[in-house]
Amino acid sequence: MTTPAPDETTHAMAYTPEDLPTAASLFQPHRILLMAIFAALVLSAAWFMRWDWLPQYLPKLGWGIVVTLVMLFSTAFLGFLFAVPLGLAQVTGPWPLKALAKGFCTVIRGTPLLLQLWLLYYGLGSLFPQFPAIRSSFLWPYLRESWPYGVAALTISFAAYEGEVMRGAFAGVPAGELEAARAFGMSRWTAFRRIWLPRAIHRALPTLNGETVLQLKSTPLVATITVIDVYAVISKVRQDTFLTYEPLLLLALIYMCLTGILVILFRKLENRIPTRGA
Amino acid sequence: MADPAPFINWSLLALSPPGWGSVLLSGLFNSIQIAVGGYSLGLLLGVGGAFGKLYGGPIVKDLMECYTTIVRAVPELVLILLLYYAGTDLINQLLALGGLPSVDISGLAAGIFVIGVVQGAYSTEVLRGAIKAVPAGQIEAARAFGMSPIKVMTRITLPAMLPYAIPGLSNLWLIATKDTALLAVVGFSELTLVTRQAAGTTKAYLLFFCAAGVLYLALTLVSNFFIGIIERRARRGLVEAA
Numbered sequence: 001m002t003t004p005a006p007d008e009t010t011h012a013m014a015y016t017p018e019d020l021p022t023a024a025s026l027f028q029p030h031r032i033l034l035m036a037i038f039a040a041l042v043l044s045a046a047w048f049m050r051w052d053w054l055p056q057y058l059p060k061l062g063w064g065i066v067v068t069l070v071m072l073f074s075t076a077f078l079g080f081l082f083a084v085p086l087g088l089a090q091v092t093g094p095w096p097l098k099a100l101a102k103g104f105c106t107v108i109r110g111t112p113l114l115l116q117l118w119l120l121y122y123g124l125g126s127l128f129p130q131f132p133a134i135r136s137s138f139l140w141p142y143l144r145e146s147w148p149y150g151v152a153a154l155t156i157s158f159a160a161y162e163g164e165v166m167r168g169a170f171a172g173v174p175a176g177e178l179e180a181a182r183a184f185g186m187s188r189w190t191a192f193r194r195i196w197l198p199r200a201i202h203r204a205l206p207t208l209n210g211e212t213v214l215q216l217k218s219t220p221l222v223a224t225i226t227v228i229d230v231y232a233v234i235s236k237v238r239q240d241t242f243l244t245y246e247p248l249l250l251l252a253l254i255y256m257c258l259t260g261i262l263v264i265l266f267r268k269l270e271n272r273i274p275t276r277g278a
Numbered sequence: 279m280a281d282p283a284p285f286i287n288w289s290l291l292a293l294s295p296p297g298w299g300s301v302l303l304s305g306l307f308n309s310i311q312i313a314v315g316g317y318s319l320g321l322l323l324g325v326g327g328a329f330g331k332l333y334g335g336p337i338v339k340d341l342m343e344c345y346t347t348i349v350r351a352v353p354e355l356v357l358i359l360l361l362y363y364a365g366t367d368l369i370n371q372l373l374a375l376g377g378l379p380s381v382d383i384s385g386l387a388a389g390i391f392v393i394g395v396v397q398g399a400y401s402t403e404v405l406r407g408a409i410k411a412v413p414a415g416q417i418e419a420a421r422a423f424g425m426s427p428i429k430v431m432t433r434i435t436l437p438a439m440l441p442y443a444i445p446g447l448s449n450l451w452l453i454a455t456k457d458t459a460l461l462a463v464v465g466f467s468e469l470t471l472v473t474r475q476a477a478g479t480t481k482a483y484l485l486f487f488c489a490a491g492v493l494y495l496a497l498t499l500v501s502n503f504f505i506g507i508i509e510r511r512a513r514r515g516l517v518e519a520a
Contacts, residue, residue, distance in 0.1 A: 009449040012403035015350040030336045110452075110498035111491045112459035115470050119487035122474070126483045217353040224463060231355070244367075248360045252352045259351035 010165075014213035015259050016206065017267035045249065053241050054250075057233065064230030065254065071219045071229060075151055076212050079158025084197070086159060087166025101163065108160030114221055117153040121146060121225040150222035158215055165211065169204035170196065202273055209266040213259055230254060286485065298476040298486070305472035306493050308386070309458040312468060315390035317454040320397025321447075327402030328409055329431070342402065349399030355460050361392040362464050385466040393457055400450050408443035409435060441512045448505040455497055469493060 025031070089101040108116070128134045128143050142148050173196055181191035201208070220231035230251065237247040289297055331342045349357060366388055370380040412435060420434040462471035469490055477486040 008404070008407065008446050009400075009453075012400045012407075012446060012450070013350060013453070015347060019347065019350075028336070031340060034337065034340055106499075107491075107495060110495040112456040112470060112494060114459045114462060115473070115487060115490055115494065118470070118474060119484070119491065122477060123484040123487050126481070213351075220353045220355045221460075231353075244363050245360075248356065248363070251356050252348070252360060255353055255356060256348070256351045 010207050010210035010214065014210040014217070015263055016210050016213070017263050017270055020263060020267060049246050049249075050241075050243060051246060053237060053243070053246075057237055060233045060236075061230060061254075064228060064233035065258070067227065068216075068219050068229040068231075068258070071147075071150065071154065071222060071227070072212070072216050075154035075158055076215050078151070078155045079162055079215075080208075082155065082159035083162030083166050086163030087168075087170050087200075090163070090167040091170045105160045105163050108157055109164065113153065113157050113218055114224065116157060117150065117221055117225060120153050121149040125149060146225045147222070147227050150225060150227045154215065154218065154222070157218070158211070161211055161214075162208065165204050165207050166200060169200035169207075172203055173199045205270060205273065209263075209270070212266075213262060216255070216258060216262060298480070301472050301476060302469065302486075302489060302493065305467060305469035305490075306497070308466070309455065309468040309470075310497070311386060312389040312393055312458045312461065312466075313451075313455045315386075316393025316397055316458070317451055319390060319394025320401050320450070320454070323394065323398025324401025324405050325436075327398060328405035331402060331406050332409055333427075346399045346402050349396055350403075354396055354457055355463060357396055358392045358460050358464060361395055362388055365391050385461075385464075388464075389458070389461045389466050389468070392461075393454060396457065397450060397454055400453070401447065404446035404450060405439070405443055408439040408446070411442040412438045441516055444505075444509050444512045448501075448509070451505070452498055452501060455501070456494070459494075 026035075086101045086105065089097045090105075093101065125143075134140060134143065177195055177199060178191060181195040186194065219229060223229055223232035223235060226232070234247045234251045238244065241247070327342050327345065330338045331346075334342065366383045369383060373380055416434055416438055417430060420430045425433065458468050459470040461468050462474070465471070467475075473486050473490040477483040480486070
């Protein structure tokens with residue numbers, strides 16, 4: 001209990017399914033009043049601010065949202081694949097692996113993502129061209145682009161945070177369940193595949209969902225290394241039109257909608273998993 | 279074949295002017311200043327927000343809910359840009375209304391403001407959870423003794439929730455130190471931005487980014503050391519959960 005619980009902080013930083021309002025709660029008198037005021041604000045923003053640039057950039061914005069979502073889901077998936085061995089190594093691994101996994105998580109979690117991103121893009125990106133072997137390899141056309149560095153940095157960061165979550169989840173699966181699996185004659189691998197991993201994922205699911213929302217909140221950083229996601233499109237709008245607030249407000253709205261959709265999907269997912277009360 | 283010498287030219291990190299060591303350290307100092315300022319502002323907002331969310335009227339509760347929802351659903355980078363421009367704009371417009379000349383808001387003040395607002399929403403959630411973990415009987419007992427609401431807060435609720443809040447709050451401190459890096463995007467010369475400038479000037483990208491990483495990591499590890507001490511002190515006398 002003395003170590004900081006990552007799931008609590010994830011919940012504090014990311015919008016989670018349990019925060020979703022119920023339909024009935026929206027129809028209290030004071031809420032209807034507040035919503036009316038809010039609608040008036042939105043309407044006046046739509047009326048008094050400049051939105052004539054919007055139709056022209058709509059296709060680009062659509063593409064930007066697609067890039068953001070691809071970045072989010074690919075790095076969350078890849079990161080999770082790395083997180084399982086990272087968590088497992090910290091729970092049962094021999095001490096060198098344990099120390100290695102723990103060190104990796106500490107270093108990645110202890111430095112800002114922006115710095116890691118720039119380290120990969122500017123650091124490794126400036127190092128690679130100096131090796132003829134890399135320049136002539138089939139990877140070179142990709143290594144000259146910026147998105148592989150974005151994917152790599154986001155994946156590494158997600159893996160480190162998730163590795164910590166999975167460590168707790170693996171350690172929290174009751175020993176009796178694993179003993180039962182062994183008593184049924186399951187091999188270590190079968191027990192892991194059928195009991196340990198699914199149970200750990202069930203336990204960690206709310207935190208995993210929260211971390212995925214946090215990952216969505218981290219994706220705009222890749223715009224700083226010239227990946228054209230929705231944030232980069234909005235930055236372009238700001239440069240072209242010299243507007244400050246309109247594009248940024250729209251961007252905030254887009255991210256709120258993305259988060260909302262993601263959280264509703266997660267609620268569906270969490271509801272599908274059978275749990276025996278408390 | 280590549281020449282490894284440029285990548286490990288340690289003299290670039292020297293403290294005296296040809297080296298960039300002092301620039302990096304002043305960047306780190308700026309980052310720490312913003313993290314401390316933003317975290318403290320966030321704590322103040324968080325205490326207010328948590329009490330508002332738990333004990334406020336229906337409208338206060340809903341407004342607090344909107345604040346935390348927006349901050350928890352929108353990327354920090356976007357919030358920082360919005361608050362950075364909106365905050366400085368707002369102050370200048372207020373000054374113009376009062377007939378005063380506009381002022382240049384220092385990057386430090388603006389940085390503390392934006393990090394503080396973001397942290398405020400996070401600590402609202404952490405503190406709300408911690409306050410809810412305080413046994414209701416303790417607060418009722420305080421009321422039964424005739425304490426005023428303020429006195430209940432300062433004597434009972436705040437001290438009693440501390441052991442529950444400290445793990446979350448210490449995580450938030452670590453997040454505040456790392457969030458300062460985002461101010462590089464609005465051009466505030468904190469550690470990440472000066473590192474990029476140093477790296478761009480000298481072309482020794484790997485060396486400088488690794489050096490900055492070591493500085494951030496050192497900050498985290500030193501913080502962890504003190505967090506451990508604070509946590510042990512806050513939990514003294516509590517029964518450990520078996």
